[in-house]
Amino acid sequence: MSNYFLRTLREDPSDAEVTSHRLLVRAGYIRRQAPGIFAWLPLGLKVKAKIETIIREEMAAAGAFEVHFPALLPREPYEVTGRWDEYGDGLFRLQDRKGSDLLLAPTHEEVFTLLVKDLYNSYKDLPLSIFQIQDKYRDEARSRGGLLRGREFTMKDAYSFDHTDAGLDVSYQAQRDAYERIFTRLGLEYVVVQADAGAMGGSKSEEFLHPTAVGEDTFVRSDGGYAANVEAFRTLAPAAIDFTGFPAAEVHDTPDTPTIQTLVDSANANHPRPDGREWTAADTLKNVVLALVQLDGSREIVVIGVPGDRDVDLKRVEVAFAPAEVEAANDGDFAKLDKIAGRPGLVKGYIGPWSATGAMLGEESATGIRFLVDPRVVDGTEWITGANEAGRHVFGLVAGRDFVADGVVEAAEVRAGDPAPDGSGPVELARGMEIGHVFQLGRKYAEALGLKVLDENGKLVTVTMGSYGIGVTRALAVIAELNNDAKGLIWPEAVAPFDVHVIATGRDEIVFETSEAVTALVEASGRDVLYDDRRKVSPGVKFGDAELIGIPTIVIVGRGAADGIVELWDRRSGERTQVAVSELAAHFA
Amino acid sequence: MSNYFLRTLREDPSDAEVTSHRLLVRAGYIRRQAPGIFAWLPLGLKVKAKIETIIREEMAAAGAFEVHFPALLPREPYEVTGRWDEYGDGLFRLQDRKGSDLLLAPTHEEVFTLLVKDLYNSYKDLPLSIFQIQDKYRDEARSRGGLLRGREFTMKDAYSFDHTDAGLDVSYQAQRDAYERIFTRLGLEYVVVQADAGAMGGSKSEEFLHPTAVGEDTFVRSDGGYAANVEAFRTLAPAAIDFTGFPAAEVHDTPDTPTIQTLVDSANANHPRPDGREWTAADTLKNVVLALVQLDGSREIVVIGVPGDRDVDLKRVEVAFAPAEVEAANDGDFAKLDKIAGRPGLVKGYIGPWSATGAMLGEESATGIRFLVDPRVVDGTEWITGANEAGRHVFGLVAGRDFVADGVVEAAEVRAGDPAPDGSGPVELARGMEIGHVFQLGRKYAEALGLKVLDENGKLVTVTMGSYGIGVTRALAVIAELNNDAKGLIWPEAVAPFDVHVIATGRDEIVFETSEAVTALVEASGRDVLYDDRRKVSPGVKFGDAELIGIPTIVIVGRGAADGIVELWDRRSGERTQVAVSELAAHFA
Incomplete structure (x- = not known):
């Protein structure tokens, strides 16, 4: 050293x-x-x-x-597979002196x-x-x-x-x-x-x-x-429900209920469930407006309905729409939507699902915008959801009867306790x-x-x-x-930079002679040795360095050297054992 | 294989x-x-x-x-040392998503x-x-x-x-x-x-x-x-010559002598040397106009005088003026020169050296352009060179008396027979x-x-x-x-991809059994083996592949296998020797 x-x-x-x-x-x-x-x-x-x-x-x-x-590779093959573009900003691109495109x-x-x-x-x-x-x-x-x-x-x-x-x-x-x-x-x-x-x-x-x-x-x-x-x-979807005879949906005034919690409170206070149980967030359908940003920068607006007790997990949504990036719709998106077919637009906090005709609830013409739902929104499920009017919600809206989604998407967050899709129990x-x-x-x-x-x-x-x-x-x-403590690293033997760390402490020549003999002996067993032969460094600094560096086995050669004794120090357990130099070869054999 | x-x-x-x-x-x-x-x-x-x-x-x-x-490294340290620019087009530069400059x-x-x-x-x-x-x-x-x-x-x-x-x-x-x-x-x-x-x-x-x-x-x-x-x-410069009493330089009409050869012919025909020897190209001074292109694109014109029997070696000149690039002056350079101080300009084929005042011969005002010479142009050497007028040259122009260079530059080509600078003889x-x-x-x-x-x-x-x-x-x-012949590569043992190439030829099972035994035996000696075990490939193709690949030692296992005999083929010498399998281990020991 x-x-x-x-x-x-x-x-x-x-x-x-x-x-x-x-x-x-x-x-x-x-x-x-x-x-x-x-x-x-x-x-x-x-x-x-x-x-x-x-x-x-x-x-x-x-x-x-x-x-x-x-x-360093040429652009062409990555162009053919689309990855030149799909990688977006994550790709290091450059040009050579002739202007040819290259990538790392x-x-x-x-x-x-x-x-x-x-x-x-x-x-x-x-x-x-x-x-x-x-x-x-x-x-x-x-x-x-x-x-x-x-x-x-x-x-x-x-x-x-x-x-x-x-x-x-x-x-x-x-x-x-x-x-x-x-x-x-x-x-x-x-x-x-x-x-x-x-x-x-x-x-x-x-x-x-x-x-x-x-x-x-x-x-x-x-x-x-x-x-x-x-x-x-993948969400374990419940079975569809036969909705024959289900009561018709009703629109109620629900002033000042722009959030799920205010909506649930209002519903329990003003429109209690016929069966007496409390409404919960899981009874509501939250319709989230997202923008899919394509590689060419174009934006597609989609609306995704998820049970009101779950957040949308954008990373999950991105997988569904890759290679597009997904973000919350911004004011510009909402403004553009407003102009499509001259409709009044989406009312934030009161957005409802699409009807079977592709039109928003309460409207007639198709929006041309995809409405996708969580896998839990199977036919026959009933929902409290926005009525597309400020301060109004619709109750008892039945999937498959009152609205039909354009598809199913894994958008909702996964939570502890959700059932594994293979039936192996909660996750x-x-x-x-x-x-x-x-x-x-x-x-x-x-x-x-x-x-x-x-x-x-x-x-x-x-x-x-x-x-x-x-x-x-x-x-x-x-x-x-994985392998460290407050003092430093502790390498597993399979990947340690050296197998054994020999430390000479003190100033006596016998210490250095013994250390060199120990080093030779350990190396003869086929092990790599880092030998701390520094003469003007204190034992404390050497021990600290050894602990920081984290070689698994340390041999301390000190005062005992005169009696042919050294100390074996196991970096992981901290255990120190005195061993005669004469027994070291057997120990490392 | x-x-x-x-x-x-x-x-x-x-x-x-x-x-x-x-x-x-x-x-x-x-x-x-x-x-x-x-x-x-x-x-x-x-x-x-x-x-x-x-x-x-x-x-x-x-x-x-x-x-x-x-x-992939950041620009900054290379900016500090100047190499970010000096490397010119030879450096692969790129930017990361944040616009930071990087290089390979x-x-x-x-x-x-x-x-x-x-x-x-x-x-x-x-x-x-x-x-x-x-x-x-x-x-x-x-x-x-x-x-x-x-x-x-x-x-x-x-x-x-x-x-x-x-x-x-x-x-x-x-x-x-x-x-x-x-x-x-x-x-x-x-x-x-x-x-x-x-x-x-x-x-x-x-x-x-x-x-x-x-x-x-x-x-x-x-x-x-x-x-x-x-x-x-480095050119071994001759000693300076005492030019006291040298005759004055004379300007002669030398029509149609734009090249060194035409000039030498004209000189011998019309102005023979006083001592009767023939004029040669080495008696003429050729003044070459070059442009030094700096990193920022700016151009400096320099004129370099070399003996007329030598070409200018641009690679040598570039070393002298690094990091500038050097090229022959173009028409634009000549045109600009023309405008400096309203002089008539340089007359191609008849360019002369600068006077001691820094002016071109025959002019009065300093050009501001550097005039450099080959190390052989020491004081007291006499030259036939351009008079800066079309069709006229000056004879007996003495370096150090009639012109003074701004410096010496290693610009002339090196030729076989030139003396080594350390006096160790011709190169x-x-x-x-x-x-x-x-x-x-x-x-x-x-x-x-x-x-x-x-x-x-x-x-x-x-x-x-x-x-x-x-x-x-x-x-x-x-x-x-270095290591190949018409058939293919021939690796030295120290770097061969494999040490031994074992080739099984024919279709008999005994051939493949013997080949496997030979392979095992050679591997046991600590050597790497490439084993050609292909069953549907002809011996000729296998031999051709072995010659092309170039592993130094080839063992051919063929008909002799039934008798326990294989052939050792030395790829480099082409020599083939029959060896008993029983002796192979000793051979490779």
């Missing part, structure tokens, strides 16, 4: 929001270069290399071959597809799985949490190619199994959750989430084994950090880019693909996030 | 200009993604990893620590300097050498030769930090020694030549050039041990490809970015730095360029 390129810092970095970021910087593993962009110092690079080795070993075991693509790749589906198209042409060449460990770029609006969400980050991305759906299932499972082995070896707890393929297209999609309070994702799981990203959660909510993602792209990319092979019958068939990613640098951060 | 991700190609890539590019693509090592941007296939990645391992080992032996910087780093001097500034503050922390193996970006005007000059390429760049000049010499020598070991291990012949530090600033600078006809650089060397890049070659010219560069940056970057440490006396001193680069992907291409 007297000449190793390493400086530990006493102060936390001012921009550190999470423990891993704080400790990795303080212990000399990484240094910030720009928002979300880091340099790797020797200790950090060693940990990263160990993680990459584990991933490479498991990729090889899964039969995947390693390749390496450039980060956020993922590499397009070029992997083109590579296989270039080289392969028969079903006999398949299945094929290829991967790379490579630096990727995403211009995050707000890069946070150090390595947890960087703008430059290292990713293992693998892609599988099959000519049948059954083949894709096998390739997918091989990667999924490899992921389980990788995260187990890394000591990373994970939950495999159903995910929405989102902007990537495709069908089956699962995320490996590490459950952690600093996670950016919310997921749900039931005791019965269901687990899904909230974006992928609970938890926070997680995505550490891996496996999904079946299907034929989307192969179709767009023309990747076909000849099948057994000599017919050209489009290849079906899978895409599989692990955030390498994020995994490192999550491991650091 | 039946499932390895590899396809050899029958056709040469249409854009391949050099052998290495052609063979690396055909043999399935790399694939082009965009001009100068390549993807690495499994075989290529393995060779690259072996080169990187050799470099890492020698960097460790030289005491350098490995770090890793991002490719061409080299990393700035951020290494800032890292050390961040962490170190005392001479006790030094010396320090740190390196990375990292992907770099340069927007080459014309990327050519496949990997020889890519726009994205892998480089090992190291930087040393010392607080004394003597320390820098030691750090520099350690890297230089490591480079010699690396290139020797890679089997790459090299010449260490003096180089000009050029746009990088700094003082001592040496290039490791691999002598090759496809090289982009020209260098000179003498039998006495001198070697230099032509840009760094010869050769072509080379730069594979390494070591140079002493000195304090330029540390000064610009404020990297200082406390010295032994507690005084702040600016750190002095070295910068050391090896083009990893270029080295790979040069190795391929």
